Amino acid sequence: RVIRIEDSKNDDAREIPFSAELDKALREQYARRQDGGDRVCFRVDRRGHARPIGNFRKVWYRVCVKLGLGKIERAVDPVTGEHVFEQPRGPHSTPKPKMVYHGLIFDDLRRTFVSDAEHAGAPRHEVMMATGHRTESIYKRYAIENREARRAALARVDEYRSKKFGDKTGTIPESPKQVESVIN
16 A cells, blocks of 8 residues: 655655555456556546546646546637637648636645645655655645634733733833833
C-alpha cells in the first residue's frame, strides 16, 4: 500500500503510503480491467479496448467537466476579444478553435492535502516528504490557513484576559493606578 513516484517534479523519487479507502478504490479498478490487461488506471478507446493514459491533464479536464467541476471554453484574445484558433495541421486543413480549461486542477488536491494535514496536526516534515516540498517557504504556500483555529486561539486569549483582569470590555480606566493594573 505504497505509491512510488520515480520521476517527480523535483527529480526526487518518493514513496507515499496510501489509505485503506484508496486501496479499496484501486482494487475495484483493477478488478474492472479487461482480460490480460496489466494496468490499474487506463482509458477505454472507441473500440472498447483498455489503453494507457497518455496525457493525464486531458483526461483530468474531461472528467472534471463531466462532474461539473470545470468547463472548457473557446479561447479569446484579451486585446481584440476575438476567438483564437490553433495552427492548421496541414496545408488543406481548417484551423480548429483553441480551447481553454477553467476549473479544478490536480494541484488543488495537493493544496487540500497540505491544508488538511496542517489542521490535523500531522508532522510537517513527514507531510513535506510526501508532497515533495523541499523548503518550508514553498510548503507554506500550499498550507491554507485555518480561520477557525485562529478564531479559537483568540477566544482563548480573551478568556485568559477576562480571568486575569475581569471583564473590562468597553471600559476605560479612570485613574493611572487602574491603567497600571491592566498593563501588568
